[in-house]
Amino acid sequence: MADRREDRDAVLLAPIERTxxxxxxxxxALGLLILWGAIAYWTQLEGGLGxxxxxxxxxxxxxxTNFVFFIGISHAGTLISAILRLSKAEWRRPVTRMAEVITVxxxxxxxxxxxxxLGRPDRIINIIRHGRYQSPLLWDATSISAYLTxxxxxLYLPMIPDIAILRDRLExxxxxxxxxxxxxxxxxxxxxxxxxxxxxxAVLVIPIAVSVHSVVSFVFSMTLQPMWHSxxxxxxxxxxxxxxxxxxxxxxxxVFRKAYGLEGYLRPVHFRYLGQLLLVMxxxxxxxxxxxxxxxxxxxEPEEMKVFRAKFSGRFWPFFWGMALSNFVIPVxxxxxxxxxxxxxxxxxxxxxxVGMWLERFIIVVPTLSSPRLPFGEGLYWPxxxxxxxxxxxxxxxxxFYLLFTKLFPIVSIWExxxxxxxxxxxxxxxxxxxxxxxAETGLARPGQRG
Amino acid sequence: xxxxxxxxxxxxxxxxxxxxxxxxxxxxxxxxWIGHLIRTAWRLGDVPSASIGISLxxxxxxxxxxxxxxxxxxGLLGDRSAR
Amino acid sequence: MPRWGMVIDLDRCTGCQACVxxxxxxNNVPAVGRxxxxxxxxxxxxxxxxxxxxxHPGEVRRFLPRPCxxxxxxxxxxxxxxxxxxxxPEGIVTQIYARCIGCRFCMAACPYNAKYFNWRAYQRExxxxxxxxxxxxxxVVEKCTFCHHRLQKARERARAERRDLGxxxxxxxxxxxxxxxxxxxxxxxDPGSEVARLARxxxxxxxxxxxxxxxxxxxxxxxxxxx
Numbered sequence: 217m218a219d220r221r222e223d224r225d226a227v228l229l230a231p232i233e234r235t236x237x238x239x240x241x242x243x244x245a246l247g248l249l250i251l252w253g254a255i256a257y258w259t260q261l262e263g264g265l266g267x268x269x270x271x272x273x274x275x276x277x278x279x280x281t282n283f284v285f286f287i288g289i290s291h292a293g294t295l296i297s298a299i300l301r302l303s304k305a306e307w308r309r310p311v312t313r314m315a316e317v318i319t320v321x322x323x324x325x326x327x328x329x330x331x332x333x334l335g336r337p338d339r340i341i342n343i344i345r346h347g348r349y350q351s352p353l354l355w356d357a358t359s360i361s362a363y364l365t366x367x368x369x370x371l372y373l374p375m376i377p378d379i380a381i382l383r384d385r386l387e388x389x390x391x392x393x394x395x396x397x398x399x400x401x402x403x404x405x406x407x408x409x410x411x412x413x414x415x416x417x418a419v420l421v422i423p424i425a426v427s428v429h430s431v432v433s434f435v436f437s438m439t440l441q442p443m444w445h446s447x448x449x450x451x452x453x454x455x456x457x458x459x460x461x462x463x464x465x466x467x468x469x470x471v472f473r474k475a476y477g478l479e480g481y482l483r484p485v486h487f488r489y490l491g492q493l494l495l496v497m498x499x500x501x502x503x504x505x506x507x508x509x510x511x512x513x514x515x516x517e518p519e520e521m522k523v524f525r526a527k528f529s530g531r532f533w534p535f536f537w538g539m540a541l542s543n544f545v546i547p548v549x550x551x552x553x554x555x556x557x558x559x560x561x562x563x564x565x566x567x568x569x570x571v572g573m574w575l576e577r578f579i580i581v582v583p584t585l586s587s588p589r590l591p592f593g594e595g596l597y598w599p600x601x602x603x604x605x606x607x608x609x610x611x612x613x614x615x616x617f618y619l620l621f622t623k624l625f626p627i628v629s630i631w632e633x634x635x636x637x638x639x640x641x642x643x644x645x646x647x648x649x650x651x652x653x654x655x656a657e658t659g660l661a662r663p664g665q666r667g
Numbered sequence: 668x669x670x671x672x673x674x675x676x677x678x679x680x681x682x683x684x685x686x687x688x689x690x691x692x693x694x695x696x697x698x699x700w701i702g703h704l705i706r707t708a709w710r711l712g713d714v715p716s717a718s719i720g721i722s723l724x725x726x727x728x729x730x731x732x733x734x735x736x737x738x739x740x741x742g743l744l745g746d747r748s749a750r
Numbered sequence: 751m752p753r754w755g756m757v758i759d760l761d762r763c764t765g766c767q768a769c770v771x772x773x774x775x776x777n778n779v780p781a782v783g784r785x786x787x788x789x790x791x792x793x794x795x796x797x798x799x800x801x802x803x804x805x806h807p808g809e810v811r812r813f814l815p816r817p818c819x820x821x822x823x824x825x826x827x828x829x830x831x832x833x834x835x836x837x838x839p840e841g842i843v844t845q846i847y848a849r850c851i852g853c854r855f856c857m858a859a860c861p862y863n864a865k866y867f868n869w870r871a872y873q874r875e876x877x878x879x880x881x882x883x884x885x886x887x888x889x890v891v892e893k894c895t896f897c898h899h900r901l902q903k904a905r906e907r908a909r910a911e912r913r914d915l916g917x918x919x920x921x922x923x924x925x926x927x928x929x930x931x932x933x934x935x936x937x938x939x940d941p942g943s944e945v946a947r948l949a950r951x952x953x954x955x956x957x958x959x960x961x962x963x964x965x966x967x968x969x970x971x972x973x974x975x976x977x
Contacts, residue, residue, distance in 0.1 A: 264888040266869035271790030273863050275854040335852015335889030342832040342851050347704050349718040353831040353855060358725050361697060365732050395682040398743040409742030413735050439859040440825055440961050588863050591801045
């Protein structure tokens with residue numbers, strides 16, 4: 217009977233069993249972008265950070281923007297997957313693993329951005345030997361390490377039953393799957409252990425995730441610089457991270473839905489729900505942004521206004537208004553009515569949000585540095601091919617890691633789909649009945665009789 | 668048959684316990700590192716309160732993670748009843 | 751324990767930038783070249799900031815020589831992840847080039863933009879360099895050190911001659927070079943020193959004082975309380 221179950225879901229195992237030409241073309245294309253990034257970084261290692269567009273006063277640019285952006289995307293996974301699990305939302309089943317893989321892969325890429333930004337990456341060991349916990353960068357190091365560990369565990373645990381399926385069904389990579397399956401047989405005791413561990417992780421991972429992007433925001437808000445030194449940064453960044461994370465998740469879902477023929481599993485209803493979540497996050501993001509800028513504008517502190525004006529109407533206006541358009545106008549227009557053309561609208565909104573959130577990070581990092589308090593002269597930041605290459609290479613590397621994962625492990629959780637089919641219906645029915653008043657209490661039926 | 672384990676199974680088992688060992692080393696390493704940072708800050712008088720405050724949260728979190736990992740490895744691997 | 755500080759009299763400053771040149775010569779500050787300068791990468795530990803006078807637009811400029819302000823509550827040392835910059839007991843915010851990982855957090859945090867970065871390998875050892883000051887490699891942050899090496903040399907000479915360090919024996923290059931004697935340097939903790947006396951002057955003000963950085967470079971405003 218187990219065989220029949222897996223045959224129903226054979227499409228989920230197909231990418232692992234077979235590899236088509238599409239995979240090789242994609243890897244080739246990604247490889248070219250990664251090569252560009254590698255050459256860019258090599259150039260930077262040889263020539264120093266001078267090969268970028270950075271200077272005094274704009275000493276942080278694309279790399280720090282990318283760092284914040286990628287770490288932000290990491291909130292997709294674990295937060296969505298954990299929250300949906302804890303709230304017992306049944307529609308999460310095909311989505312959770314895709315989300316969790318995003319988190320793990322993008323955390324590596326995000327952490328790498330800081331390494332790329334260092335003037336002396338050969339001295340990275342100094343952080344370990346001589347770290348100072350007064351510095352927000354150390355808070356970052358600790359928090360991101362915790363998040364990476366927790367996400368890896370939270371990704372791995374629900375994979376174990378699926379790895380056991382691979383161990384039993386496939387001929388190739390038997391040793392890998394056998395080791396990673398941890399002797400899974402599906403016995404009741406093992407299921408109990410696993411479910412308990414997953415439940416603990418789902419709770420634990422949420423405060424860790426919140427701490428990660430709060431701490432990333434503290435890198436800026438703990439300084440005294442105008443429009444950085446703001447108390448709103450912690451929650452603002454977390455909201456922005458969840459926002460961009462959902463958008464990234466939707467894009468990943470749509471890509472693999474098309475590539476692997478998963479239309480049966482990732483249905484319009486999933487995109488409608490995620491689209492609604494994206495809409496809520498867009499409105500929340502707008503609220504935070506509005507509060508932040510209104511406070512600055514109303515106070516009219518001269519040095520803050522210098523930065524504000526640079527963003528609003530000065531040299532950064534295309535990025536600022538582009539951000540507002542991409543993060544608020546387009547998503548709201550696309551997502552208010554999702555009954556028709558769901559997938560198309562949700563995809564448009566998600567791509568728009570990804571662009572907009574990258575612009576938002578840029579708008580936070582650069583204009584403040586570009587307008588120093590003292591009469592230093594404005595800083596004009598023009599990124600060079602090195603920074604563009606590093607950015608492209610980072611995105612491509614993330615995509616490549618993700619793609620390789622889908623070739624080794626099922627991207628949709630097979631055992632959770634089975635669980636949904638076999639137990640989900642009864643559990644939901646029992647829950648629903650527990651919400652409604654008992655028939656005996658309403659007096660509609662005599663005791664002992666059921667309606 | 669219980670008691671009879673092939674060479675492959677033994678290799679697999681060894682690798683699995685090695686995974687658990689790696690987790691202990693990794694997280695143990697991080698906890699040791701945090702302790703090192705506290706000690707350094709104390710010695711230099713450089714805001715030791717920051718180090719202590721952060722470690723009060725960070726170390727329990729890491730130890731909990733390690734606990735979950737070891738619980739799962741022991742719970743799944745130690746389960747001979749299914750064999 | 752002395753607390754080294756500086757008073758700069760803006761009324762005396764003519765904007766000649768002799769302090770800038772003396773500092774560069776003394777501290778092996780590299781000339782980054784025309785192309786790099788155009789890209790905003792000039793390293794100038796002592797920098798003369800200019801401002802148009804509001805009363806006479808385009809005509810009179812104000813000059814503000816800005817070394818490292820040697821804050822007593824430095825925003826830069828708080829954020830350094832590796833102890834590459836710290837406040838030493840005598841009040842000098844020092845820089846450890848061998849420790850710096852080049853994250854540039856201190857540059858982002860300094861409200862005075864007093865920190866500079868070696869975007870390329872601008873500096874080389876050579877016979878034209880001051881042997882008392884280290885040559886910085888690429889990828890590290892540097893800034894004004896109140897010519898700390900001069901303090902060390904003066905102290906060692908005094909110790910060799912079995913006496914205490916006398917007043918005026920330790921002067922940074924900028925204070926020494928200023929032809930208008932606009933820069934006065936000394937021990938702020940010694941109430942009798944000239945720098946401490948000037949710091950108490952009614953004309954004295956601190957740059958960006960409201961931020962609470964407690965800088966030890968104090969400016970004397972021009973004229974009758976202007977500026």
